[in-house]
Amino acid sequence: MARPMRTRRQATLASLAAELGVSRTTVSNAYNRPDQLSPELRRRVLDTAHKLGYPGPDPVARSLRTRKAGAVGLLLTENLSYAFRDPAAVGVLEGLALACEEAGVGLHLVPASPGSEEVAAVHRAGVDGFVVYSVPDDDPHLAAVLSRPVPTVVIDQPSIEGLDRVGPDDSTSIRKMAGHLIELGHRQVGVLCMRLARERNDDFVSLERQRSAHFHVQRTRLEGLAEAFGKVGVDWASVPVVERFEHTVDDGASAARQLLDAYPQVTALICTSDILALGALAEAGRRGLRVPADLTVTGFDGIADAQRAGLTTVHQPVLEKGRVAGRLLLVDNERLEPKVITLPTELRVGTTSAPPRTAEELWFGP
Amino acid sequence: MARPMRTRRQATLASLAAELGVSRTTVSNAYNRPDQLSPELRRRVLDTAHKLGYPGPDPVARSLRTRKAGAVGLLLTENLSYAFRDPAAVGVLEGLALACEEAGVGLHLVPASPGSEEVAAVHRAGVDGFVVYSVPDDDPHLAAVLSRPVPTVVIDQPSIEGLDRVGPDDSTSIRKMAGHLIELGHRQVGVLCMRLARERNDDFVSLERQRSAHFHVQRTRLEGLAEAFGKVGVDWASVPVVERFEHTVDDGASAARQLLDAYPQVTALICTSDILALGALAEAGRRGLRVPADLTVTGFDGIADAQRAGLTTVHQPVLEKGRVAGRLLLVDNERLEPKVITLPTELRVGTTSAPPRTAEELWFGP
DNA sequence: GTGAAAGCGCTAACAA
DNA sequence: TTGTTAGCGCTTTCAC
Numbered sequence: 076m077a078r079p080m081r082t083r084r085q086a087t088l089a090s091l092a093a094e095l096g097v098s099r100t101t102v103s104n105a106y107n108r109p110d111q112l113s114p115e116l117r118r119r120v121l122d123t124a125h126k127l128g129y130p131g132p133d134p135v136a137r138s139l140r141t142r143k144a145g146a147v148g149l150l151l152t153e154n155l156s157y158a159f160r161d162p163a164a165v166g167v168l169e170g171l172a173l174a175c176e177e178a179g180v181g182l183h184l185v186p187a188s189p190g191s192e193e194v195a196a197v198h199r200a201g202v203d204g205f206v207v208y209s210v211p212d213d214d215p216h217l218a219a220v221l222s223r224p225v226p227t228v229v230i231d232q233p234s235i236e237g238l239d240r241v242g243p244d245d246s247t248s249i250r251k252m253a254g255h256l257i258e259l260g261h262r263q264v265g266v267l268c269m270r271l272a273r274e275r276n277d278d279f280v281s282l283e284r285q286r287s288a289h290f291h292v293q294r295t296r297l298e299g300l301a302e303a304f305g306k307v308g309v310d311w312a313s314v315p316v317v318e319r320f321e322h323t324v325d326d327g328a329s330a331a332r333q334l335l336d337a338y339p340q341v342t343a344l345i346c347t348s349d350i351l352a353l354g355a356l357a358e359a360g361r362r363g364l365r366v367p368a369d370l371t372v373t374g375f376d377g378i379a380d381a382q383r384a385g386l387t388t389v390h391q392p393v394l395e396k397g398r399v400a401g402r403l404l405l406v407d408n409e410r411l412e413p414k415v416i417t418l419p420t421e422l423r424v425g426t427t428s429a430p431p432r433t434a435e436e437l438w439f440g441p
Numbered sequence: 442m443a444r445p446m447r448t449r450r451q452a453t454l455a456s457l458a459a460e461l462g463v464s465r466t467t468v469s470n471a472y473n474r475p476d477q478l479s480p481e482l483r484r485r486v487l488d489t490a491h492k493l494g495y496p497g498p499d500p501v502a503r504s505l506r507t508r509k510a511g512a513v514g515l516l517l518t519e520n521l522s523y524a525f526r527d528p529a530a531v532g533v534l535e536g537l538a539l540a541c542e543e544a545g546v547g548l549h550l551v552p553a554s555p556g557s558e559e560v561a562a563v564h565r566a567g568v569d570g571f572v573v574y575s576v577p578d579d580d581p582h583l584a585a586v587l588s589r590p591v592p593t594v595v596i597d598q599p600s601i602e603g604l605d606r607v608g609p610d611d612s613t614s615i616r617k618m619a620g621h622l623i624e625l626g627h628r629q630v631g632v633l634c635m636r637l638a639r640e641r642n643d644d645f646v647s648l649e650r651q652r653s654a655h656f657h658v659q660r661t662r663l664e665g666l667a668e669a670f671g672k673v674g675v676d677w678a679s680v681p682v683v684e685r686f687e688h689t690v691d692d693g694a695s696a697a698r699q700l701l702d703a704y705p706q707v708t709a710l711i712c713t714s715d716i717l718a719l720g721a722l723a724e725a726g727r728r729g730l731r732v733p734a735d736l737t738v739t740g741f742d743g744i745a746d747a748q749r750a751g752l753t754t755v756h757q758p759v760l761e762k763g764r765v766a767g768r769l770l771l772v773d774n775e776r777l778e779p780k781v782i783t784l785p786t787e788l789r790v791g792t793t794s795a796p797p798r799t800a801e802e803l804w805f806g807p
Numbered sequence: 808g809t810g811a812a813a814g815c816g817c818t819a820a821c822a823a
Numbered sequence: 824t825t826g827t828t829a830g831c832g833c834t835t836t837c838a839c
Contacts, residue, residue, distance in 0.1 A: 085590075087816055098826040103818060112824065130590050135510060135567045136816035138501045139831050145565040146549060155538035155548070159531045172521035175552055179562055182521070182550040183512060186542040196545050199511040201501045201567050224451070224496050453832055464810040469834060478808065502832035505815050810839080815832105822827075 086129035095123055106132055138201060146181035147404055148202035150220055152189050152210045161322060161350060162378040166393030167208060167230060173394075174401020187216040189273065194219035204404045206230060211273055211289035228403045230396050232292045241400045241416045243391045245295040248420040252345065252373055252389055253303035255422060259430045261343040261371060262309055266300065266316040267330045267355060268293050268347040277326075278333075280316040296347050296375070315341070319351065327354020328361075335362065342371060342431035349374035349381035349388055356384060356427065367429035377423060385426035392418055452495035461489055472498055504567060512547035513770055514568035516586055518555050518576045527688060527716060528744040532759030533574060533596060539760075540767020553582040555639065560585035570770045572596060577639055577655035594769045596762050598658045607765045607782040609757045611661040614786040618711065618739055618755055619669035621788060625796045627709040627737060628675055632666065632682040633696045633721060634659050634713040643692075644699075646682040662713050662741070681707070685717065693720020694727075701728065708737060708797035715740035715747035715754055722750060722793065733795035743789060751792035758784050 092099045097120070104111040105120040112120075124131070138144045149171065151158055158164045175182045180203070186196050197219035204226040210217050212233035220227060221235070228239035256264065271280065271288035285301075288294035301311040317334045319326040327350055335341065335358070344359075346352035352374030356366060364370045374381050377390025399416055407414075458465045463486070470477040471486035478486075490497070504510045515537065517524055524530045541548045546569070552562050563585035570592040576583050578599035586593060587601070594605035622630065637646065637654035651667075654660035667677040683700045685692040693716055701707065701724070710725075712718035718740030722732060730736045740747050743756025765782055773780075 088818095089816070099817080100819085100827085101825060104825090107818080116824085130588050131564055132818090133505075133816055134565050135501060135504045136831090137565070137818075138567055139499075139505050139833085140816080140818045142831070144501060144567065145562070146567070148547075155535075155542060159525070159535045159538070165525045165531070169521075169525045172525070172550065172552075175550075176521060176554060179552055179559065181514075181552060181562060181566055184538065184541075184548040184550070186538075186545055186547060188542060193545065196511070196547060198497055199500050199503075200547055201504060201510065201512070222496050454834095455832070465833080466811085466835080467809060470809090473834080482808085498834090499832050502815090503834075505817085506832080506834045508815075808839100810837100812837090813835090815834090817831085819830095820828090823825085 086124075086127045088129075088132060091120070091124055091127060091129050094127065095120060103132065135201070144201040144203050145179075146183045146202045147175060147401070148183045148185050148197075148200045148205040148220075149208065150185050150187060150197065150205055150210060150216055151208040152187055152214050152216060154188055155184055155186065157322075162380065163348070163350075163376045163393050164208075166378075167397035167400075170394040170397025170399070171206060171401045172397070174398045174405060178401075178405040180405065185216070191216075197223070204228070204408070206400050206404060207233075208400075209290075209292070212291065213273065213289050226404060226408050228400045230400045232290055234291055237413050239400075239403050239414050239416075241396050241403065242292070242418065243420045244417050245292050246299045248389045248391070249296040249299035249347075249375070250303050251420070251422040252375070252387075253300050255387070255424065255428065256343050256345065256371065256373070257303065257307050259343075259371070259428060261431050262304075262307070263338075263341050263431070264304065264309075264314060264343045264345055265334045265338055265341040266297065266314065266345045266347070267327060267334065267351045268297065268316060268318050269322055269351065270320050271318055275320040276318050277320055277330075278318065279337075280318045282312055284318075285316060293347055300345065322348065322350055324350055324354040324357065327351035328358040329354070331355035331358035335364075343428070344370065344372045346372065346374050349376040349378045349386060352386055352388065352427075353380060353384060356386070366427050369432065371428040371431070373428055377421075382423075382425075387425040387428035388423055389420050390423050391420045452490070452493045454495075454498060457486070457490055457493060457495050460493065461486060469498065501567070510567040510569050511545075512549045512568045513541060513767070514549045514551050514563075514566045514571045514586075515574065516551050516553060516563065516571055516576060516582055517574040518553055518580050518582060520554055521550055521552065523688075528746065529714070529716075529742045529759050530574075532744075533763040533766075536760040536763025536765070537572060537767045538763070540764045540771060544767075544771040546771065551582070557582075563589070570594070570774070572766050572770060573599075574766075575656075575658070578657065579639065579655050592770060592774050594766045596766045598656055600657055603779050605766075605769050605780050605782075607762055607769065607784065608658070609786045610783050611658050612665045614755045614757070615662040615665040615713075615741070616669050617786070617788040618741070618753075619666050621753070621790065621794065622709050622711065622737065622739070623669065623673050625709075625737070625794060627797050628670075628673070629704075629707050629797070630666075630670065630675075630680060630709045630711055631700045631704055631707040632663065632680065632711045632713070633693060633700065633717045634663065634682060634684050635688055635717070636686050637684055641686040642684050643686055643696075644684065645703075646684045648678055650684075651682060659713055666711060688714065688716055690716055690720040690723065693717035694724040695720070697721035697724035709794070710736060710738045712738065712740050715742040715744045715752060718752055718754065718793075719746060719750060722752070732793050735798065737794040737797070739794055743787075748789075748791075753791040753794035754789055755786050756789050757786045 092102045105117045205220045208230040231242040285297045317330040374386045374388035458468045471483045571586045574596040597608040651663045683696040740752045740754035
């Protein structure tokens with residue numbers, strides 16, 4: 076089983092053909108079209124190949140010739156390492172991997188850190204198409220992907236005209252949540268949201284920044300909330316929104332802390348993800364606030380941990396997002412018109428939302 | 442921003458050169474060696490490229506010419522989708538992704554289902570090297586990888602002479618656990634282990650199957666246990682070992698059920714992974730067994746959930762495994778001698794292990 | 808600073 | 824069934 080560390084490519088298809096005294100076509104056929112030559116000849120070719128240490132047709136050369144790389148690229152502007160930590164992202168990856176398995180193609184993860192302007196890796200990726208997942212609309216890696224002459228499908232964001240896209244209807248989805256909270260009677264709400272732009276801002280968010288957010292999923296959710304609450308007389312300008320660049324439970328907790336420190340009168344914390352909401356829950360516990368009696372907390376995504384925690388959230392089929400995107404790219408790619416697929420979401424009311432305490436309760440207890 | 446679904450490759454480096462009336466070299470230099478031509482000419486080249494819709498040098502053609510694919514392949518004989526579910530595997534992936542990011546190369550996940558004999562995807566992968574993670578020594582995909590003339594490093598298993606390998610010392614590690622249990626006084630133990638071969642066997646494991654297991658990590662752990670317990674007079678042939686093909690918490694629970702149903706006298710359940718142990722814990726609860734008073738349960742890996750559950754386990758640095766493997770392949774690959782890197786492990790005694798109840802306690806209560 | 812020549816290793820018409 | 828001919832699109836000496 077021993078083998079040298081760096082085996083030099085010894086033999087090529089051509090040298091093998093020469094050795095055998097047959098044409099290159101024949102050798103090629105031995106590997107790619109067994110029916111095109113006699114079993115005996117094929118055996119002889121394969122045996123000699125083995126003897127000469129010929130490892131079979133070079134994949135890169137073959138790709139150049141056939142114009143098929145046999146892989147799809149995945150661009151997500153988040154440290155890959157982190158992506159594996161977010162259950163929602165893992166779900167998407169899982170679905171995409173499933174679609175790739177079905178089609179027998181590789182999944183090429185493109186290295187692209189959020190801060191980096193280094194897009195060479197995108198240009199270097201030998202892939203037949205790209206899946207872009209949750210990337211800001213002004214990201215340089217995205218621009219690099221768009222410059223490549225291969226089909227591309229976007230999951231969630233950005234929304235680019237002419238491109239296939241898979242995702243939930245964020246506007247409608249978040250309005251279900253808003254409706255739920257409004258019905259319960261909440262008017263003093265606060266929001267915890269994810270990164271709105273490439274520039275870091277772990278702080279309260281101005282209306283201007285909300286409006287111009289480069290992550291349109293977040294922007295749309297904020298807009299939806301603003302409009303829904305506006306309709307019942309809440310001035311959105313007075314609603315505190317706290318942003319976090321990193322998407323972790325701890326960041327959710329610190330965001331909740333920052334918001335509640337400044338706005339203790341808030342009766343509901345609306346989070347644009349379950350991860351942030353889980354953090355908010357932890358912070359509520361730390362402050363001795365009972366959920367939902369003293370504070371309502373809601374999330375978005377419907378990850379397993381959220382369900383376990385009884386979180387009121389909007390569930391979206393994350394695995395399905397990845398799988399559908401993969402299939403769009405791999406099997407259903409003969410279309411001329413771009414396809415936008417909207418996946419269903421569902422409001423899941425858990426045990427973390429309830430009517431706010433009335434003023435009387437606040438003064439006299441329940 | 443609109444763009445056609447399937448953009449045909451319009452321009453090539455050659456056509457661009459022709460259009461500009463310069464040589465191909467010059468165009469190539471404009472992209473790859475900016476210092477080799479005047480800034481003005483470079484601008485002119487790039488501008489014209491943009492105008493003609495030339496997307497820059499084709500990555501596959503470039504790879505063929507430079508003999509560098511800019512990607513490393515990852516082979517794991519597990520549904521990719523599942524790999525994302527196992528925190529230990531995710532840790533490895535994360536570490537590997539980190540190393541790839543550092544080096545600016547892509548990570549190409551090779552589609553290879555455990556049952557499949559379809560190895561074409563391995564041959565088709567345009568990569569500069571492979572990382573093989575937790576694959577049985579007789580897997581056909583592995584053979585395909587070994588036939589490729591590129592450097593390869595193995596994480597955990599199999600152990601192949603001449604190949605780089607990174608992993609813990611399984612024999613020593615499991616003996617720490619055995620020592621702990623022996624010291625506590627356990628002699629009636631049972632074992633839950635992961636898949637031992639490509640053929641499914643969700644059942645008790647014969648000594649023969651233990652000995653001939655194709656996953657040497659599991660084999661080594663079983664051997665270590667057998668030897669350690671043998672030294673204190675335990676006849677390993679009498680020790681029940683239950684195997685599960687799938688590696689999930691639920692499978693751990695069902696394995697524990699199967700074992701305890703048949704061997705209720707067992708005082709300790711040794712699991713070869715935390716996931717299985719977590720399942721065992723759940724099953725113990727279901728049966729009304731208190732852990733560790735009535736039953737000791739131990740794991741292996743040291744994943745976060747295990748720590749949360751207070752599981753007694755052997756911790757291994759999973760992220761480090763991935764990162765080290767990646768670096769071995771990407772930065773430190775000029776060696777001639779294969780390198781075997783053994784990562785440290787640590788016995789972490791939690792709250793799930795305690796001395797077994799004595800016979801008296803069993804009769805008269807503690 | 809720029810160009811000419813020579814492949815990288817392979818597959819796909821088409822012809823024999 | 825097998826061979827001939829033509830590239831796929833690019834980079835890289837090496838001259839000029």
